[in-house]
Amino acid sequence: MKRIKMGCTTLSIPAMALGIMRMNQKSVPEAQVAIQAAYDAGINFIDSADIYGGGKSEEIFGQAFSQMQIKREEMFIQSKTGIVPGKRYDFSKEHILHSVDEILERMQLDYLDSLVLHRPDALMDPEEVAEAFDQLQAAGKVRFFGVSNFDTAQFKLLQSCLSQRLMFNQLQFSLKHTGMIDFGMHMNMVDKPSVDRDSQFLDYARLHKVTVQAWSPFQYGMFEGTFIDNDGFPKLNQELQKLADKYEVGKNAIAAAWILRYPANIQMLVGSMNPQHIRDSAKGAKIRLTRQEWYDLYLAAGNYLP
Template sequence: MDKLSAKEAAKVIDTSFEAGIDFYDHADIYGGGNSEKVFAEALEMSSVSRDQLFLQSKCGIRKGFFDFSKEHILSSVDGILKRLKTDYLDTLLLHRPDTLMEPEETAEAFTQLKESGKVRYFGVSNQNPMQVELLQKYLKDDLIINQLQLSIVHTPMIDAGLNVNMQNNPAIVRDSSILEYSRLKEMTVQAWSPFQHGMIEGVFVGNSDYPEVNAKLQELADKKGVTDSAMAIAWILRHPANIQPVIGSMNPERIKDISKASGVELSREEWYGLYRAAGNELP
């Protein structure tokens, strides 16, 4: 959002709200903090009020290292709130695991933020079950969110569960069964980069390097009366884990089109058809 003017960003907020989208994901590193500043200016210009939105931000990534210290978390939140021009965050996530985390200290920061009214709920990003459990041990409230990379062409959290007891590459458990763990703990998985391939290497939708999955996306999109991007999101929404996609678009028309994904119904055959079209083989 930092690349938009406040007026353009206000249109994004209004269009999204009209389409039923009231959740915004930020991070203190996005645009060096400028993304949050532009959003705050835009919100003042929009027809939507702060209490109608669910605002989330993330902290913990610093230049060359990760930092879950109490001092850094508290300082980061103060900066986030100032830039967003709000008194509180609905959710704060820890952005990427910090192997030097001292969970008692991190928990103290969370408790202070909760008691001061600065943050309502807490979660993590890109963490495995044991990392979540380690922090959860010292917290009074449950961690409610884990933000993880997921798209039709990036499915390691799904692959391993479909290839149990196999010796092929998809059988490798890369994240300690985070999808099943999240469902057991009733943690919301937020899918980041739902249109990307690789480590934010580019968009796969409409990309000629991915002919089979794009052909299948378009086939189903035409059948359901939505765009191929909406179909890519519908595929994620079809999973019973109630995954929340973070679409990352700042284009009002594209946001309206993508929002139609919530009305798409996919059969098991259609869902697996897209999964296989992405190059995945079932055992």
Template sequence: MMKTFNLTHTDLNVSEIALGCMRISSLSEDQLEELIRCALDLGINFFDHADIYGTEPAFGQVLAKHPELRKQMIIQSKCDIVKQVNGGPRYDTTKDYIIGQAEQSIANLHCDYLDILLLHRPDPLMDPQEVAQAFQELHDRKLVRYFGVSNFPASKMRMLQKFIDQDLIVNQIQLSAVHALAIDESVFFNMTDDHAISRTDQILDYALENDLALQAWCPFQASWQDGTYLDNPKYPKLNAVLETLATKYQVTKSAIGAAWILRLPVKIQVIAGTTNPTHLKEIVDATKIELTRQEWYDIYTAQHHPLP
């Protein structure tokens, strides 16, 4: 049975595994419906979107055909990354842009309202008072129930929270057994190697201190260059440890990789970006096991994290 937890300051009871919808454009409408129904059958009630993904209309078509499914879902979307015709992206956290994108996401998704809206990336030009006005209007109009951020350091969350009336309830960060910067910075505190550099502003401590939920994106990714660490020949020691534990618990290595994240003493969701129902079922097996301390450290140190 899928494990769930309550998001603080909300009435939302969320599944530990969430379905990330960034890659669903590769699916036909029938395949997407099969994936959504598979997720719901597995106890996944949380669906993560972003306007920049361009996949909300496809998901919305399924909800337009089957509006009854909306009652089983917690739908989250993100905004502020602007894709430009020429050149790379930029960010926009102006009031009009946030409201306009939230309205567009709701229309695309055929969902009437968003349960959660996240700011996708920190914007150096962000005016927190303008963000506060946008959040308040969306909340007052009952278009968005709750708010959060993605890829924000603790300091910027603290600053933004000072200006807005709504509680920031989640922060979505990149986290995997290889991309473990949020963990490294504490383990290697006061050391001279690069792992000691604070790259997430102690976001794990901030989450625990404020009863904030974290969401781990790319939970099986090593790097943008290497892709997944699962069965990747560049990570033989890590995969050997994962294989041993997968055999012990009679699950797949992906389930062990997800269980490693869920073992952290913080409210956390694993954002599973797979479009394969079979793989999704394998990842969900992570909620059935709890790694021992030794097993967690065996995974952590298997690649490049020798403890001081």
């Protein structure tokens, strides 16, 4: 598994993480198979959130992981907080501290390697978040911190009040979600792709050594479904298959390789609980697409160059 530097540190993490959003749909033995498949492929990074499965995903993970032979220190375990489903976003100190305690209990852990704030809270008080982070770090409950779906200004505002460096920003990025790079190639144009909806965060991340975590790497839209083997995207799947045949892997690996080819210190989040899909996706970290192959996929996904 390809390794990358975590944020501004010298610590190395795998270029892929296993997202456990769907682990609530699995039994404990099935969850163990998924975790082991990821670990054997070099993916020793877990990404969770307190809202996944209403907390059940973390419960299943905790039960599964506690019975496995993998040592805790061999895994980097991350969770997210800040969304109260259907009600509000909540970055209050009280909510953050309480959520972490509940996460640790569900996952049967003494600490999280990383805590990520899950989508921006319009009522965020950066100083209050800073107090929560300081308390969690001092208590040994969280080692590192990050955010999810923050634009550049929001990221900079929060960072200005923290004693810790923010390591991560989770952003949607895939062959069918390319807005973060479209506008750069359509600079000085008046067409739809020229609109910057992401405040140039990829460039900011490269300048300031922030690890971008790409979520929904095989999805189109928000959660409409996967574009892999989807009849609605024949040209893209034809191109994926052509390269899959060349590199002797599956389509997931090629779609993953496309994301990791972009030079922005990206870590891709694999959300599948299917061991075969996990193993195939992991193979993408070993593939370095040529420039033409990367652009051929970009164009096959429905994009165009000015």
